[in-house]
Amino acid sequence: MMDVIAGAFGTLKTASDIAQGLLALKTDTAVSTKALELNRVIADVQQQLFTAQTDYATVLRRVQDLEAQIVQFKDWQHEKQRYQLYELAPATLVYRVKPDMQNGEPVHDLCPNCYQDGIKSILQNNGYVKSHDSLTCPRCQTVLLLPPSKTGFIEISPAPDAWGNPRGF
Structure with missing residues (x-):
């Protein structure tokens, strides 16, 4: 110039x-x-x-x-200093907000792929996939399959029928 x-x-x-x-x-x-x-x-x-x-x-x-x-x-x-690597299940890693860094936010996990790209993308409960609880990244569509006891989400079952028997889906 x-x-x-x-x-x-x-x-x-x-x-x-x-x-x-x-x-x-x-x-x-x-x-x-x-x-x-x-x-x-x-x-x-x-x-x-x-x-x-x-x-x-x-x-x-x-x-x-x-x-x-x-x-x-x-x-x-x-922002990334607020999170630490956390093992949800064997070989299933996410970045979870540190308890002392929540700032009033609920406990939540970030997608490890997006985290490595410098983007905060909170994993969302996606219900059952292939008989497992699942978490999905809304940004990159990564799906994490977990044993039901590891997600921390409340499983909602249908109410029993009039005779007290469990209802099927």
């Missing part, structure tokens, strides 16, 4: 030299020729300045985007 601006200043110097040359000319034809040359130089300067302005705006937008990413990264670095 500095090359473009330096080029623009160089072109302006050329325009100035042409203008000085106009003063030294005596004939109308020579003046007209130099005036046309001056107009071309001025048009070049305008184009170079427009290019420099466009490049500057592009660089400025990129800097703003990078600054926003830095803020987001710093926020995630702080």
